[in-house]
Amino acid sequence: MTALANVADVLEQIRKVRQIRQYRPDAVPEAVVWQVLEVARWTGSSRNTQPWHFIVIDDREILRQLSQLRPPIAWLAGAPLGIAIVLDGQSEISEAYDEGRVTERLLIAAKLLGLGGGVAWYGDAAQQAEAKRILGIPQERTARSIVAIGYPLSARDPRPSPVQRGRKPLAELVSWNRYGQRRQATPDGSDS
Template sequence: MKEIYTRRSIRKYDNKPVTDEQIHELLRAAMYAPSAGNEQPWHFVVIKDRSLLDEIPKHHPYTQMLLEAPLAIVPCCDSSNLKYDGAFWIQDMAAAIQNILLQAESMGLGTCWCGVYAREELVEKISKMLNLPEHIIPVAVIAVGHPAEKREVRERFRPDRVHYDKW
């Protein structure tokens, strides 16, 4: 799957909207992520409102690309009914986020994954800004748009990081 090797974090975007059909495909891909016990703890806040996109970077220092991006997706965990004492939801959410990034790459869109959870101050600020219920935890902010930059693809495979059977 070439998208695994070609996807890069994009921080510059063209002034072109992401269509509702494209958003649907991104979220559909997210919801096909594996999930412990088929828990599927995810909810997604789709942000198109320019004033809100411009507000987020005032509270999250690593989201400056939202000043150009036409869209953000905030994947959130519904903590009200977690299985396994809540031990695996963050892995479920990370898999859903990765699916969004790879789907976007396959569609010619750019993304940048900006973490929110587990930085309590970011969780509180984003939760308040989006009026999230108490049991909903924002995990990340994903900038989405049409790339206005091309990022170099570098080899990342490191054989020295692979261990067989034991360390």
């Protein structure tokens, strides 16, 4: 396997993927949208079922309607583009896993292409049904989320009760060989 020449730069960009909820009004060029979708298409899936269908939404009125499904996703109305993820509805457990994988791929592709992305969950069963109605999705399909994509205006969370930022140290998150078993030092050389 050939290593990327700029692997450190790519890893740093992946590490910096953030949930973006504020976008400039600029449209995302269609060629860039196709690049993002091509990355998503190559996402691995359980038993290679590829259980997804993508609805690209650049109609601001549709994005506004989806943003009104519940208050925490009101920010969606300001996005220039959304990619709704529609799943086959055949296997709840494996499709939930696959949905997470493809969502992260969309976010990473957006970041590497100079964009930002944010995930909005429609909400409970009634809210998901309303999203399906808005988007014309058949009832037997599963539709829980949309990935907004655009040029970031800010990484600040505009919601009234934003979540605390930052990450736990690796020493709190990693065990070796058995749960709770630590190594003497973390990659940065500090004690775990």
